[in-house]
Amino acid sequence: MKIKAFILASLLFLTNLSANDKIITIGATPVPFGEILEFAKPLFKQKGYELKIVEFSDYSIPNKALLEGSLDANLFQHKPYLDEFNKANKTDLQAVLSVAIFPMGAYSRKFKDISELKTGSSVAVPNDPTNESRALELLEKANLIKLDRKVALKTPLDISSNPKKLKFKELKAAQVPRALEDVDLAVINTNYALDFGLKPLKDSIILEDKNSPYANFLAVRKEDVNSAKTQVIKEILHSQEVKKFMLEKYEGNIIPTF
Structure with a gap:
């Protein structure tokens, strides 16, 4: 019985692990990134992934959540902000994809x-x-x-x-x-x-004009820069569908960088 229970538990663990491999969790501010990601959910589904969006209203939290492993990526910050966070916390989160400029x-x-x-x-x-x-x-x-x-x-x-x-x-x-x-x-x-x-x-x-250096980036942990999930996120966020959505939804208030 103990052997059967062990086998059953192992199968459940492997099943959950496999399921988690098909879930992508991204942290974002509600507007506009939460809306952009919500629009992109069907695109993730087409790739065989379920997208979960965790919304944050405080800039100080998403990078900590990414470091702790509760997120696969976050989308809310420009690179100078990320650089300052890494410097202050002696961390090495990576900006892997420029998405848009949001003029202050x-x-x-x-x-x-x-x-x-x-x-x-x-x-x-x-x-x-x-x-x-x-x-x-x-x-x-x-x-x-x-x-x-x-x-x-x-x-x-x-x-x-x-x-x-x-x-x-x-x-x-x-x-x-x-x-x-x-x-x-x-x-x-x-x-x-x-x-x-x-x-x-x-x-x-x-x-700010269109030449602002403060583009917002997708950030991931260093070890996940080349992961399958990161590649899927990058492909979808730079898709023509997402670009069209941003241009139409935000009427030029948000400028795609791709």
């Missing part, structure tokens, strides 16, 4: 043109290193501030000139849209802007 924008409920920004105005920016630096670079490009170019990742402490004496409020990226009613200007990542009902091309008063 500045928004306001109080005025419609950046020229209306008054001296002493309050500005909300993301507080994680790369997105805060990116937000400040956007403000510099609009001639609102000047930054110390010797510093790679900039914070308000690295502002060398602030003629309008802007006051900065540093918040988690997901919280910045909620601050719109309380500040004069908010610099918001596109995925959170879309999630909040904002349309970058229509509603922003400053917007």
Whole structure:
């Protein structure tokens, strides 16, 4: 009986292992990546895989979940953010596929043109290193501030000139849209802007252009760079079906990089 039980348990283990080999789990922010992956589910099914999507609203979690093994990949970040995460945590997650550029924008409920920004105005920016630096670079490009170019990742402490004496409020990226009613200007990542009902091309008063270096990448563990699952994900995310969906769904607010 013990032998039969052992054989049965072994068969169940192998069956579950085989089943798990056909499940791909990807972590993503709800909008737009969660929507893009939801659209792609049938494409994964055609390849013989079941796609499971785990949505995150906090940038600090998906990379940790990937490292812990609960995800096969994640899709939410640009490479400077991943590089900073790897450096800070002494990890080696890999960016394996550029998917799209989501231009960061500045928004306001109080005025419609950046020229209306008054001296002493309050500005909300993301507080994680790369997105805060990116937000400040956007403000510099609009001639609102000047930054110390010797510093790679900039914070308000690295502002060398602030003629309008802007006051900065540093918040988690997901919280910045909620601050719109309380500040004069908010610099918001596109995925959170879309999630909040904002349309970058229509509603922003400053917007990154198509030459932005901040493309978003699919990330995996180093040992999975060449895995069968990673190859399937890459093939599907760079398919013409996904590209067409992004162009039609987001009306140019999200720009495919392929």
